[in-house]
Amino acid sequence: MSEHENDVSSRGLSSLDRSHLDLETPEKPYLDSNELIINMGPQHPATHGVLRVILKLDGEKVLGTECVIGYLHRGVEKIAENRTYTMFNPYVDRMDYCAAVSNGLGYCEAVEKLLNVEAPPRAQYIRVILTELNRIASHQLWLGTHALDIGAMTPLFYTFRDREEILKIFERYCGARLTTHAFRIGGCQYETYAGFEKEVKNFLTFFAPKIDEYEALLTTNRIWLERTKNVGVISGADCVALGVTGPVLRASGVKWDLRKAQPYANYSKFDFEIPVGTNGDTYDRYLVRMQEMRQSMRIVEQAVNDIPEGPIMGKVPKVIKPPVGEIYHSIEAPKGELGYFIVSDGSTQPYRLRVRPPSFVNLQALDLMVRGSLVADVVAVIGTIDIVLGEVDR
């Protein structure tokens, strides 16, 4: 916590001014006026799903934005109140479907905390391996789509080719590729399949040169630098004020990663670094995420080498009935802090379940980041925040 406090000198919103957006169009026909209100989305190739952004433009310049969300609202939190703890587990995979394993980890750990049980060591290792692999997969997806938004088509196909290898491991482990439902409350349902360790190690050796390949395409690409440097700049203080977490926060120079700050699972056993940026621009966020992929590989390597033998399921009752109480547990999902707040009334179903989704909170920073820049920057910034609308809307 102390690092975090030091970085934030002022807790107020330094450059935030919400008294903007009068999105009312003038009475004049639009061709005669200076300001143009355009609707970006919900059907738009670069809004990563069904995000609708209302842009107020002066020519190419963005005067203000307003996000309209809810097109993918499925009432996940309400559903939780009508399902048992076990039954709700697969639903969380459908929030951030690019990082389903992370969602499951967060939920399972929250319920375990409520139940006051702990997953056995072997299960913890399996969880860490799969979660970190999922982080890589999520960042790959981010990289491909982000590059596509900025106009580079090729990285998308490269990242999807390599993401496939991770999905294959998931599929062999639990039968699903995307919405994995990999973990259960109290541990893991499945023992690793024969050759799991070998395949994971193979992936690590396979993937190390692939990151270099991505970087060769983009990191020193002149156009990429011009399109990302000093675009969507956000300061660390603003990030903290808005509650922005994850790579976006770290790229702004705040060294805040829940895996180190409040270690969960068994992350405290692994040696890894938290990559931090300095400028808080799109390029720094790109570099941070690229570094995170390398760090995740380090974690996976250590975990797969040290994985102990033993049971994979903790002592949890058949019918999960947590004691009356409430719990907030958060993990470092690929996109930021993913928190679960669960209120238990002692029955088999949560009285209330609330998710703190990183995408939703990070999306708030969009307006601050794009105000005064150009239309092309809006798509770059939406890409760099790395939102998944399934998680924003839930």
Added chain:
Amino acid sequence: MPNFIMSYLGSTVTPGEAGNQFWALVYVFIIFVGVAVAVLCMNWIERKALAHFQIRLGPMRVGPHGLMQPFADALKLMLKEDIIPAEADQFVFWIAPMIGLLAAFTVYTVIPFGPSQAVSDMNIGILFMLGVSSLGVLGIVVAGWASNSHYPLIGALRSSAQMVSYEVAMGLAIVSAILMTSMNASGTGTLSMIEIVRAQQQQHVWFIFKFFPLGLIAFAIFAIAMVAETNRAPFDLAEAESELTAGFHTEYSGLRWSLFMLAEYAAMIAVSSIAVTLWLGGWMRPFPNLLHASAWDFIFSLFPGLTFGGLAAIAFIGAARMPAHSFFRIQRIGLAVFAALLGFIALLLLVIAVAGRSADMSLAARFNEGIGYVFWFVSKVAVFMYLFIWYRATWPRYRFDQLMKIGWKVMLPISLGVLMVTAIVGVLVS
């Protein structure tokens, strides 16, 4: 045969110059069909090449290796419902693709595929080309405006600003090439496309290598400007998919949309042809002065046949390597037929090359000569077309202000500087 047909045969000037309107019309027809076929080929090649850059296969289903895909697409686009948005300006919306297409195709009247293989040899050819190709932007602007929608409007505005600013640098680069044409005994330059190539022949150098590196810089300026001029990646802001959905043609669909695509590809080929004419020796084969023995002439005249032979071989190997499963039978037969067709063309070209070996004025010799000119011209253009695809696969898109910055602050000063230095060097040398 009527006299107006026969009188042109054996002429060494373009039909336009000879005043033979019938043959000019025939040439127009040939060029129109040729460009349309080239666009179809380009459509297929771009998809396949782009796919292979991106570790995918590209079209594979319609015909062997997707060879019939362009035809299928063309058919689909023609059969699609013709939608004109209710709020659009109907007439302007209707005429906009025509303007673009007209501008793109009119440029071809002055492009010399050979010393007499052009519709017309205008004495202001390059000026005509600049003027007409600038009209293409009108089609885009009008399309964006007539759509009465926000994204097309922004795309159109971007496009007009972009084309206007890059045309300046482009024009100055062209002027420096034109200055080089005056480096002859009489000291007279020319604006005629054919004479520009002839000037390179007389001066024994492609203008890209003239006054090294001046010619090269001017060429590079033109090569960048022409990408911007044709709205291709990384300067494809007018149709930036991720920002403006489809830019100026968002509201267009079906046949009208395909006309825009046709215009875009035709314009790409046109500007590449101009680059080839001005800097890369137009129709001239490599080293025409160094390797000028008749044996060399013969060897180089084999190239067209050998190229088609190579393509036939590739197609044949493709057919032979297809899986033996009965599912591929029709595809295999199709590819074999295609290979045979290419092989037949290759054979025909080789026969012509052998028959037209002697440098007399026989029909075969004239034919052979003409094929050589067109072949070398098209080969050089093909390199540019490949580069267009390569750029698209490699680079992200520039932002609007960055594009403007490059156009006005980088390319314009450089091209002005090159122009001045070329003028000074030219005076000093002569």
